Amino acid sequence: xxxxxxxxxxxxxxxxxxxxxxAALLKDQGFDVIGVMLRLWSDSETDNRCCxxxxxxxxxxxxxxxxxxxxxxxxxxxFYQEVVQPFIDGYAGGTTPNPCLNCxxxxxxHFLRSRARALGAEYIATGHYARIGISEDGSFQLLKNxxxxxxxxxxxxxxxxxxLSSTVFPLAEFSKxxxxxxxxxxxxxxxxxxxxxxxxxxxxxxxxxFLRKIDPTLLQPGPILDQDGKVLGEHQGLTAYTxxxxxxxxxxxxxxxYVIEKDITSNTLxxxxxxxxxxxxxxxxxxxxISGKAPTDPLTADIRIRYKSRAIPGVIRPSKNNKAQIELxxxxxxxxxxxxxxxxxxxxxxxxxxxKKEAL
Amino acid sequence: xxRIYLDFAATTPVEQRVIDAMxxxxxxxxxxxxxxxxxxxxxxKALDESRRSIAANLGADPSEIIFxxxxxxxxxxxxxxxxxxxxxxxxHKHILISPIEHPAVQVTVDQLVEIHGFEASYLPVDQQGQAxxxxxxxxxxxxTAIVSIMAANNEIGTINNLRKIAQACTERKIPFHTxxxxxxxxxxxxxxxLGVDLVSLGAHKFYGPKxxxxxxxxxxxDLLPAQTGGSQEFGLRAATENIPLIVGMAKAFQxxxxxxxxxxxxxxPLRDKIIxxxxxxxxxxxxxxxxxxxxxxxxxxxxxxxxxxNLLIQTLDSEGFACxxxxxxxxxxxxxxxxxxxxxxxxxxxxxSLRVTLGKDTTLAEVDQFLKGLPGCIQRVMEASQ
Numbered sequence: 001x002x003x004x005x006x007x008x009x010x011x012x013x014x015x016x017x018x019x020x021x022x023a024a025l026l027k028d029q030g031f032d033v034i035g036v037m038l039r040l041w042s043d044s045e046t047d048n049r050c051c052x053x054x055x056x057x058x059x060x061x062x063x064x065x066x067x068x069x070x071x072x073x074x075x076x077x078x079f080y081q082e083v084v085q086p087f088i089d090g091y092a093g094g095t096t097p098n099p100c101l102n103c104x105x106x107x108x109x110h111f112l113r114s115r116a117r118a119l120g121a122e123y124i125a126t127g128h129y130a131r132i133g134i135s136e137d138g139s140f141q142l143l144k145n146x147x148x149x150x151x152x153x154x155x156x157x158x159x160x161x162x163x164l165s166s167t168v169f170p171l172a173e174f175s176k177x178x179x180x181x182x183x184x185x186x187x188x189x190x191x192x193x194x195x196x197x198x199x200x201x202x203x204x205x206x207x208x209x210f211l212r213k214i215d216p217t218l219l220q221p222g223p224i225l226d227q228d229g230k231v232l233g234e235h236q237g238l239t240a241y242t243x244x245x246x247x248x249x250x251x252x253x254x255x256x257x258y259v260i261e262k263d264i265t266s267n268t269l270x271x272x273x274x275x276x277x278x279x280x281x282x283x284x285x286x287x288x289x290i291s292g293k294a295p296t297d298p299l300t301a302d303i304r305i306r307y308k309s310r311a312i313p314g315v316i317r318p319s320k321n322n323k324a325q326i327e328l329x330x331x332x333x334x335x336x337x338x339x340x341x342x343x344x345x346x347x348x349x350x351x352x353x354x355x356k357k358e359a360l
Numbered sequence: 361x362x363r364i365y366l367d368f369a370a371t372t373p374v375e376q377r378v379i380d381a382m383x384x385x386x387x388x389x390x391x392x393x394x395x396x397x398x399x400x401x402x403x404x405k406a407l408d409e410s411r412r413s414i415a416a417n418l419g420a421d422p423s424e425i426i427f428x429x430x431x432x433x434x435x436x437x438x439x440x441x442x443x444x445x446x447x448x449x450x451x452h453k454h455i456l457i458s459p460i461e462h463p464a465v466q467v468t469v470d471q472l473v474e475i476h477g478f479e480a481s482y483l484p485v486d487q488q489g490q491a492x493x494x495x496x497x498x499x500x501x502x503x504t505a506i507v508s509i510m511a512a513n514n515e516i517g518t519i520n521n522l523r524k525i526a527q528a529c530t531e532r533k534i535p536f537h538t539x540x541x542x543x544x545x546x547x548x549x550x551x552x553x554l555g556v557d558l559v560s561l562g563a564h565k566f567y568g569p570k571x572x573x574x575x576x577x578x579x580x581x582d583l584l585p586a587q588t589g590g591s592q593e594f595g596l597r598a599a600t601e602n603i604p605l606i607v608g609m610a611k612a613f614q615x616x617x618x619x620x621x622x623x624x625x626x627x628x629p630l631r632d633k634i635i636x637x638x639x640x641x642x643x644x645x646x647x648x649x650x651x652x653x654x655x656x657x658x659x660x661x662x663x664x665x666x667x668x669x670n671l672l673i674q675t676l677d678s679e680g681f682a683c684x685x686x687x688x689x690x691x692x693x694x695x696x697x698x699x700x701x702x703x704x705x706x707x708x709x710x711x712x713s714l715r716v717t718l719g720k721d722t723t724l725a726e727v728d729q730f731l732k733g734l735p736g737c738i739q740r741v742m743e744a745s746q
Contacts, residue, residue: 039692072692
């Protein structure tokens with residue numbers, strides 16, 4: 001979106017290089033920029049990155065340097081309800097949830113936008129590397145970043161027309177090295193800060209330790225079986241495994257074993273060889289069609305089932321209630337319930353949904 | 361955007377006449393008052409005159425005025441100093457304060473309890489924050505080492521009736537301290553009429569500079585010094601005196617005495633306009649603290665049910681109005697105001713507080729502009745929270 005000259009824009013600031021440069025660019029372009037950091041988490045035991053005092057200090061320092069107002073807002077309750085609880089529930093239900101999707105939808109957009117409006121801003125901006133286009137019928141489109149390394153559309157497929165109409169991506173046309181260069185030009189102290197990677201709220205520990213702390217029963221040992229039901233060993237709790245996982249099984253065989261299935265009701269982990277893993281068909285739910293109009297007829301699209309994975313051509317057969325059956329043109333070994341399947345037509349992100357656990 | 365500052369209980373700008381009084385003491389007259397030479401003597405004179413001026417304005421003797429770095433330090437010196445001295449001398453170990461004291465008092469007492477083995481108890485306050493002065497006798501003990509009750513509350517503006525508390529303490533020879541940091545910014549204090557033994561002041565609340573305060577210590581009140589070293593400030597606070605700031609404080613305090621009544625006369629109608637407007641126009645609003653007749657002349661404070669007070673302050677700021685809130689938190693982790701919680705407000709009220717404090721130069725036009733903007737801001741905060 002291109003807001004009118006001088007509009008007030010709230011920039012979601014994390015203390016990292018991307019959002020800092022985003023704020024600096026908007027300020028340079030003459031917008032009335034307000035920096036906002038959302039306080040997501042208050043656990044002082046884990047030095048979780050998102051709300052760590054040093055990130056807040058950094059964002060505050062950048063805002064001061066840019067001479068913009070900066071506010072930290074309390075989003076802890078919403079974050080727990082909309083992101084952390086579904087994350088725990090997802091694992092408890094045997095899927096591999098992607099909390100960043102819920103966070104984008106509910107926190108970084110819905111929550112931040114509502115707060116931005118209170119501050120008199122009709123627009124929000126983030127440091128995502130994504131672009132917004134306008135289709136022939138005037139609706140907003142989410143476009144892939146041509147640089148596959150920095151394309152974040154996978155995480156942004158949850159955005160609505162309303163979201164896109166009020167969103168600015170100042171980094172749309174830049175590559176990461178260019179953004180770092182800009183940070184140096186603006187003399188931002190964050191220019192050399194490393195990129196953030198892991199789940200923000202689990203901090204330095206891994207998600208298994210996090211889950212163990214929340215609810216130890218999520219990590220109950222149980223049997224590891226092969227496809228024929230033969231016991232091969234003991235797993236350390238199903239939440240510790242994900243479909244297609246090879247490492248960490250600790251079971252020797254004629255060829256490497258992979259996780260094929262997690263059976264929550266019997267607390268068993270089913271493993272097999274690579275040939276048994278791949279499949280082409282699966283179903284998705286909770287689809288967000290970015291255009292706001294769910295198609296009724298089957299359509300072909302490029303489909304991505306992981307953030308960093310290659311998009312595979314396939315057919316989407318939409319059904320009622322934002323569900324669809326997907327048939328890929330080639331089998332994939334790691335179709336993982338709980339992760340998102342995101343659909344593309346060339347550069348346009350059509351939307352996406354959550355891969356269902358139930359077999360077809 | 362023209363910003364309107366309505367947070368004068370947090371701090372005030374330094375008055376030009378105060379700056380003018382201070383300026384010669386940064387560079388021209390920079391001597392150390394402890395020095396023997398003429399440079400030192402010039403500074404010593406300024407220190408002495410400042411001390412005399414503040415003493416005269418409190419009805420005290422100059423030897424009873426200790427300069428400190430701020431109101432908080434004065435509170436620390438008074439409470440820790442008196443409590444430890446009384447215990448050393450008489451073995452007394454009880455401290456009586458109100459439940460809504462400034463953190464400079466509350467946390468100091470907490471430390472005395474946790475580290476030094478004192479016992480604290482609280483003189484109750486009513487729902488408006490007024491300490492129960494009538495029943496003070498019931499709360500004093502044989503071994504009470506010090507009583508500290510604030511003159512006026514920073515968050516809710518309530519002015520306490522200290523006379524009876526002071527009398528009861530005097531009868532029992534218990535040192536009585538009052539944190540008058542807010543109160544003394546508006547009202548004259550006569551330490552003898554009031555009957556207090558220790559009074560904390562902070563200059564930046566009355567158009568003086570930050571970084572300087574004072575403690576009145578009635579002659580004969582035992583204090584253990586908090587800062588040891590040289591013999592400055594009658595041996596109670598070792599440090600080279602900060603002459604420019606001390607001169608500034610004396611000048612600013614002099615102006616409160618000279619112009620306080622006039623300032624009050626101007627402020628009270630403005631304050632009451634805000635109070636009347638909010639209570640009439642904003643649904644689910646309450647005045648916190650005392651009724652206008654018994655609150656600081658520049659102080660209006662409210663709670664709004666179900667409002668995110670932090671967001672309200674941010675929203676008001678985005679419209680150019682600088683206010684504050686007892687629950688506000690710069691790091692985004694607001695807690696219900698402890699003062700309001702102790703007055704019995706449940707979290708849904710105590711999280712939604714707003715404090716508007718006016719300055720001597722606040723105009724009617726500024727107040728009107730604020731009142732024009734406030735309902736919209738509250739409306740937007742409510743919509744955001746849904």
